[in-house]
Amino acid sequence: MDEVACLDPRCNPTQFFDLDGYEAIVHRNAGGNIRHALRDVLTLDRAFELNEIAIIHHTDCGALTSTDEQIRSHIKARVDKEHWAEVDAIEWGSMVNVEESVKEDVEWFRANPLVREELKRHCQGFVLDSQTGKVQRVDVE
Amino acid sequence: MDEVACLDPRCNPTQFFDLDGYEAIVHRNAGGNIRHALRDVLTLDRAFELNEIAIIHHTDCGALTSTDEQIRSHIKARVDKEHWAEVDAIEWGSMVNVEESVKEDVEWFRANPLVREELKRHCQGFVLDSQTGKVQRVDVE
Numbered sequence: 001m002d003e004v005a006c007l008d009p010r011c012n013p014t015q016f017f018d019l020d021g022y023e024a025i026v027h028r029n030a031g032g033n034i035r036h037a038l039r040d041v042l043t044l045d046r047a048f049e050l051n052e053i054a055i056i057h058h059t060d061c062g063a064l065t066s067t068d069e070q071i072r073s074h075i076k077a078r079v080d081k082e083h084w085a086e087v088d089a090i091e092w093g094s095m096v097n098v099e100e101s102v103k104e105d106v107e108w109f110r111a112n113p114l115v116r117e118e119l120k121r122h123c124q125g126f127v128l129d130s131q132t133g134k135v136q137r138v139d140v141e
Numbered sequence: 142m143d144e145v146a147c148l149d150p151r152c153n154p155t156q157f158f159d160l161d162g163y164e165a166i167v168h169r170n171a172g173g174n175i176r177h178a179l180r181d182v183l184t185l186d187r188a189f190e191l192n193e194i195a196i197i198h199h200t201d202c203g204a205l206t207s208t209d210e211q212i213r214s215h216i217k218a219r220v221d222k223e224h225w226a227e228v229d230a231i232e233w234g235s236m237v238n239v240e241e242s243v244k245e246d247v248e249w250f251r252a253n254p255l256v257r258e259e260l261k262r263h264c265q266g267f268v269l270d271s272q273t274g275k276v277q278r279v280d281v282e
Contacts, residue, residue, distance in 0.1 A: 007181065009163045022150045029167045030181040039231050040148065040171040045217050047203055062188055074187050075255060083254045090180050113224045115217060 001025070004105075006032040006063070010130050013056060019133070024054075031063035032056050033093040034105040042114060050119055054060055055105045056135070057098050058128035068092040079112040098127055102138045110140075142166070142186055145246075146197040147173040147204070151271050154197060158276070165195075172204035173197050174234040175246040183255060191260055196246045197240050197276070199269035209233040222277045239268055251281075 003013045007028040013019065014026065025044055027037045034041075034055050044050055057063075071092045076084050095101040101123035110120045125138040144154045146231035148169040154160065155167065159244075166185055168178045175182075175196050181281040185191055199228040212233045242243050250260045 007166055009166065018206050023146055025150070026169060027148050027171075029178070030168075036177065037170070038179060039177060039233060042216060042231075043171050043203070043212060043233065046212060047206075062184070065188075071184055071187060075183060078257070079255055086255060087226065089278060090183075107222060112215050114220055114227060116219070 001052040001054065002027065002039045002041055002050050003054045003056060004029075004032050004034055004037040004041070006030065006058055008058060008061060008062055008130075010133075011090055011128055012058065012059075013054070013058075016128060016133055017054075027121060028041060029105060031093045031095060031101070033063075033091075034060075034109050035091055036093065038109075038114070045116060045119060045137065051122060053123040055080075055109070055111065055123065056126045056128055057095070057102050057105075058130050059098055060104060060130040061098060063093060064098065065093045066094055068094045069078065099138055103140050106140045108137070115131075142193040142195065143146075143168065143182055143191050143196060145170075145173050145175055145178040146170065146193045147199055147202055149199060149202060149271075151274075152197065152199045152269055154195070157269060157274055158195075158257075161269075172202060172234045172236060172242070173199070173251050174232075175248075177234065179253065179255070180250070182258065182260075186257060186260060192263060194250065194260060194264040195267060196243060196250070196264065197267045197269055198236070198243050198246075199271050200238060200239055201271040204234060204236045205239065207235055209235045211235075238280055243268055244281050247279070247281045251263055
């Protein structure tokens with residue numbers, strides 16, 4: 001199993017899925033954004049033929065607090081204008097709603113032409129409640 | 142502190158740096174590749190003003206076992222030709238030598254125009270020995 005989770009210390013899948021750390025490979029990035037984990041999923045799938053993917057976002061996530069435009073403006077304010085195109089090129093992955101962002105990520109993954117068909121069918125999304133530590137599966141059509 | 146480490150279960154910075162999990166934010170991707178963590182570092186730096194970055198790769202890493210070309214060929218073999226450009230566009234991050242890859246990542250980070258100058262000066266690289274669990278700092282000019 002491969003898990004894609006936010007790097008927030010509260011969002012640690014080995015804890016809330018009660019894994020020993022060796023049962024799953026855990027990719028962690030800001031937000032638990034699947035787009036930024038695609039390279040990893042594809043290389044791991046090539047090496048181990050993954051049987052399952054879990055995408056986990058969490059309530060009270062930092063990615064819910066700013067828009068992409070706010071992040072871009074903030075960084076541009078201290079970066080030379082000749083590098084603004086590089087700032088614009090980055091998908092910052094801001095979220096508006098945590099459940100929606102999980103849904104979008106699962107849908108994006110299932111629609112991605114580089115992902116193995118069988119793996120697409122075994123992709124699930126979850127929301128972690130940062131207060132209670134409980135994880136809920138998100139229904140995706 | 143922000144740490145960028147490989148997602149291999151053996152390469153867990155909270156273990157080998159003996160952290161309680163809340164002292165550092167840990168990004169984990171295949172190889173511990175800094176290029177694929179740049180978005181995270183920039184957004185975290187914007188939110189928290191990071192004081193330090195540690196890049197940690199490890200011996201016996203999966204990223205040492207294939208070249209980018211091998212990964213591309215493998216994926217292209219099962220993907221429709223119209224999507225091969227997407228496969229080519231991904232920086233797969235294969236390594237030839239783990240110490241060299243750490244050096245290159247630190248140098249790449251320090252040369253990146255989007256990173257805050259002070260943070261560049263507080264970027265260090267490490268190699269974890271997967272057998273002994275010992276971590277060694279890599280000297281970078």
